[in-house]
Amino acid sequence: MSKFLQVFLVVLVACLTSSLVQCKIQIYKFNVMMTNTTRLCETKPIVTVNGLFPGPTLFVKEGDTVLIKVVNQIQSNMTIHWHGIRQIRTGWSDGPAFITQCPIQPGQSYVYNFTITEQRGTLWWHAHIGWMRSTVHGAVVIVPKQGVPYPFPTPDKEIEIILGEWWKSDVEEMIENALKIGIGPDISDSYTINGLTGPVSSCSSPQEGFNWVVENGKKYMLRIVNAALNEELFFKIANHKLTIVEVDATYVKPFQTETIFITPGQTMNAILDADLGTGNYLMAASPFMEEVHVPIDNRTATATLQYSGTNPSEPIKLTDIPAQNDTSVATSFVDSLKSLNSQEYPARVPLNIDHSLLFTIGFGINPCANCVTGSELLANFNNISFIKPEISLLNAHFFNISGVFSDDFPGNPLNPYDYTGTSQPRNLRTMQGTRLYRLAYNSTVQLVLQDTGMISPENHPIHLHGFNFFVVGKGLGNYNPDNDPNNFNLVDPVERNTIGVPTGGWVAIRFRADNPGVWFMHCHLEVHTTWGLEMAFVVDNGKGPKESILPPPQDLPTC
Ligand SMILES: *[C@@H]1O[C@H](CO)[C@@H](O)[C@H](O)[C@H]1NC(C)=O
Ligand SMILES: *[C@@H]1O[C@H](CO)[C@@H](O)[C@H](O)[C@H]1NC(C)=O
Ligand SMILES: *[C@@H]1O[C@H](CO)[C@@H](O)[C@H](O)[C@H]1NC(C)=O
Ligand SMILES: *[C@@H]1O[C@H](CO)[C@@H](O)[C@H](O)[C@H]1NC(C)=O
Ligand SMILES: *[C@@H]1O[C@H](CO)[C@@H](O)[C@H](O)[C@H]1NC(C)=O
Ligand SMILES: *[C@@H]1O[C@H](CO)[C@@H](O)[C@H](O)[C@H]1NC(C)=O
Ligand SMILES: *[C@@H]1O[C@H](CO)[C@@H](O)[C@H](O)[C@H]1NC(C)=O
Ligand SMILES: *[C@@H]1O[C@H](CO)[C@@H](O)[C@H](O)[C@H]1NC(C)=O
Secondary structure (H helix, E strand, O other), rough: HHHHHHHHHHHHHHHHHOOOOOOEEEEEEEEEEEEEEEEEEEEEEEEEOEEEOOOOEEEOOOOOOEEEEEEEOOOOOEEEEEEEOOOOHHHHHHOEOOOEOOOOOOEEEEEEEOOOOOOOEEEEEEOOOOOOOHHOOEEEEEEOOOOOOOOOHHHEEEEEEEEEEEEOOHHHHHHHHHHHHOOOOOOOEEEEEOOOOOOEEOOOOOOOOOOOEEEEOOOEEEEEEEOOOOOOOEEEEEEOOEEEEEOOOEEEEEEEOOOEEEEEEEEEEEEEEOOOOOOOOEEEEEOOOOOOOOOOOOOOOOEEEEEEEOOOOOEEEOOOOOOOHHHHHHHHHHHOOOEEOOOOOOOOOOOOOOEEEEEEEEEEEOOOOOOOOEEEEEEOOOOOEOOOOOOOOHEEEEEEEEEEEEHOOOEEEOOOOOOOOOOOOOOOOOOOEEEEEEEEEEEEEEEEEEEEOOOOOOOOEEOOOOOEEEEEEEEEEEOOOOHHHHHHOOOOOEEEEEEEEEOOOEEEEEEEEEOOOEEEEEEEOOOHHHHOOOOEEEEEOOOOHHHHOOOOOOOOOOO
């Protein structure tokens, strides 16, 4: 009998003999498989978990240990990342391919094993290899410990709203071809709301969008995930306001908004009062992109909020959709986010900083012998485009295997310049390497992420694995180390795991390196990750076992 089965049986007995809600171990099985799926009038096989798109929701409780057995039944390699889960000492279960594990190869399986520590709210899971996450993703719902209420009126019902992006073509083939040629990838053919694009009347059998039936007088909590690969999105519901109460599984000071702004990788909880009695109302997801030169999918995905008892054929009440370059809507949303910072949920912002870092975000064009165009697009932090190693960095770190990475990632740009000025350095090449930045256990970091005009300024959603960080400041233009810190919010800055660096601007984040291991940081626009807008921190063990990474599980995949 496999160890997984043994644990499963023990947990089953324990849970049946006590009350189900008291189970401390949650067990899931994820079969990664091919599933024929029809969207935009065309059927194609896609990679799914358990045949579902979006995939199954994980329902867990703060403090639970979660065991997910991932069985790879497809012909490609697979890994799953539990986005935003802190993975204290359990980096082996974080998921990014070649960072914390080798891929789960066809026909193999791996049990992800982690404990939810001091987190509650909405997060999500997704494939972390190639562009597989386009169809391999789902929500993670973490409810507070038993008997602990939300710090806001309890909603009557909850629903997951997962925003995504759909390509008619095979996504893996599409990106491989783009890389071979040395050009950008195709834009998507549609956005999706809970896997559906919205009605397509031109199909021989018309396809409907997602229809959400609500009851008048009830309060709902929407658990919203942006699982799109490459686009930041606006989301709104006609005639209804949303009250934001949580982002990236941390509570925020509630505020009301008509439109939410959410980057790939981010999650949030919003309360909706269904108090309009009757009617059908449009739900819309549309892209945000300030740079008119960057090609994007400019379509809008639609769904319907329908009051129970309303005739489905009653005309849908529409809403205006923010222009794709409406920076003011995006900025005012982002500026409204503040940590709840209550007695129960204090904002523990690091005040004394051990490492003061500044990473630029830029692009480069390097010669490429194997590319059809003779050159390739690359993206970088501090002018270093990341090269994925052939074995996992965490393995190399844990077993002291030399030659896999170096720990000399520069904490500041080697050649400072006017990052956002009109005259950019003309040499657009970039260095490449597998270089990490080393941190002692419990040291504190301030990291300024500085966008540049190198090729094109853009809003970059940067995601850090293994930690939450506080967003203490942001601004346009170049970060000024003399003046800008005077305006930092060190009291109630929002705490999250993914932050949009403003187009042609900067953000400053702070975190405490209290989680030993190797932790990936990258742009959550998949196209930029592919081009190397990635790096990793290596955090050494502290004193004793409680501050040290656990040994690798026996079934950890090998390369
Ligand atoms: C998908 O559909 C094709 C064509 O009908 C069929 O050959 C194939 O077996 C199906 N694949 C799966 C995984 O169901
Ligand atoms: C999960 O990890 C814990 C250590 O954190 C270990 O004690 C336990 O045996 C693991 N469970 C399985 C099923 O591997
Ligand atoms: C959307 O983009 C296409 C080209 O990709 C363009 O032809 C069209 O005018 C755009 N639509 C809007 C509303 O901007
Ligand atoms: C958005 O783009 C349109 C058309 O390109 C332009 O007319 C408008 O001024 C832009 N708006 C903002 C806020 O930049
Ligand atoms: C790796 O090196 C560290 C520090 O030198 C040592 O404490 C540790 O035991 C080594 N680990 C292995 C697996 O050899
Ligand atoms: C980045 O590195 C490349 C390769 O070494 C070099 O040619 C280029 O000048 C550097 N750019 C900057 C802005 O430092
Ligand atoms: C980490 O550092 C902080 C501040 O210096 C200190 O209060 C705390 O006890 C340290 N934690 C550990 C686990 O060493
Ligand atoms: C899966 O990953 C392994 C280890 O890196 C590699 O050797 C193998 O070629 C990959 N298999 C596929 C089907 O991509």
